[in-house]
Amino acid sequence: MTKYWIGCLLIPFLTLSLTSCGDMSVSEGSQPRIEKEHAPRVIAHRGANEWYNESTITAYQIAAETGVDSLEIDLRMTKDGELIAMHDETIDRTTNGKGKVSDYTLKEIKSFRTLELDNSKVITEEIPTLREIMETFRDTQSYYIETRLVNGELAMEEKLIRLLEEYQLLNENLVTIQSFSEESLLKIKALAPYTELALLFRKGSFSLEKAREVDFPVIGIESTDVTQKIVNELHKKGKEVHVYFIDKQTQKEEQQRVMEYQVDGYFTDYIHFTKEILAI
Template sequence: MKLLTRKIWIVLFFIVLLLGLIGFDIKEKEALPGVVDKPKIFAHRGATDSFNESTITSYKIAAKNGADALELDLRMTEDDVLIIMHDETIDRTTNGKGKVSDLSLKDIKKYETIGNYNGKTTKEAIPTLEELFQTFGDTQRYYIETRLVNGEAMMEKPLVNLLKTYNLLEKEKVAIQSFSEKSLEKMAKLAPDLRLTLLFKKGKFNLKKALSVDYPVIGIESSDVNIKTINALHKQGKEVHVFFYDADTMESEQKKMKALNVDGYFTDNISFTKELLNR
């Protein structure tokens, strides 16, 4: 009788354990609600499906298409001017060559961005950050990526000065993102009211790190996103903004992100993302 009772308890134990595991599995298959009521759409380098990336015209198209913010990357010239350029060099997107930090603004302005849309070559000047602010002022929101210059946090102070000049030094108008904590820490000191996003490079995401930092927003490449990660960040009240490296799979990846209730999309196709999100 005692042996039978013991066997019954053992069986019950394993049943409870199995049910617990099943319950955990079910829980992880259910995406928690996002932190924001409506996911945000960020025009990644402008409207790159329509015109040359990181140009005034590209941002005008993005603004007309109703993006929630204009996403842009900063680089600093040799003479300390902030320009809008993703790459370290101007080789890929322009008819010139050279590292931005080795070129003066005068040198930069000798070249143009080059694109090809509908079988036609499109050209436009490389814009400075100030020229973008002069174009849009406070009529648009900006999502600005900062980075180190030769290993140092050098662009943050001139950035804050420009934001002050154009009355943009408030979180409703500007958010800052960076892969560099050194840059974000300096921005936090210079402009404590701005929202900061810590970005993680593809294949380098660290959930423990993301949960431990004070930044309210975490940026992740789509292939590193899963339900466990999203739920853990949402439980802590952190927004999750997702970017996409592969243009060929961006649309299918965005559909997956919708199912996970992510809070923001860096998109190359604003119209597609708006339709996906029923905007």
């Protein structure tokens, strides 16, 4: 049975048991239940990538069915200026093609397929554009979108804001935009001043001084850089702390560790696990 069908078959039973999919090391009822409006955000990292090809329409659909707070989408720009969902600079790791996204037109990108092996069966799906994702979900989901420089230049911000405005997502406060590039976030702020923005820090490069001073309401930190002092200091400044995880092998342990610090958001590769430890 493929990851996709495992996810789909178990989704109707989520209200009965959050331990249906994946390995759970936290016992049922071990944490006090958190009211939804006060709960940390559960952000589906590249969709439900535990069960299906990352950053695909199906992965996002599965994640949406689990009731996550946001769908995390990494943006790359094609040679002809189209925005697609792809984490890596190249398509080598996740598709049957090779090369940089920026070296291909959208038509050429669409000739490749995302690939994943499950029980010796190859699962394939096309690489989606951001427009196709928005067309699928419209205002039924919240989006957590990552921008980046394109060949060192600010290139995707105006295109992104036009798309968000076209689907009226900014008016509904359904979008958070994150980036490691402060320059990119400042351009977004100039184009759409009321959009929630999150400044990301790379592993090992976190600066509490900078995080406190920047005019962004959310700070994204790699889990191993998170301490109680950092969370407390940023909370004093009225900022939220959203945590991402590089190492899947230690992610569950790290999620439990940072939970004790009362962080405000989890970029999770293990949706059910995160929901269970948070008791939501």
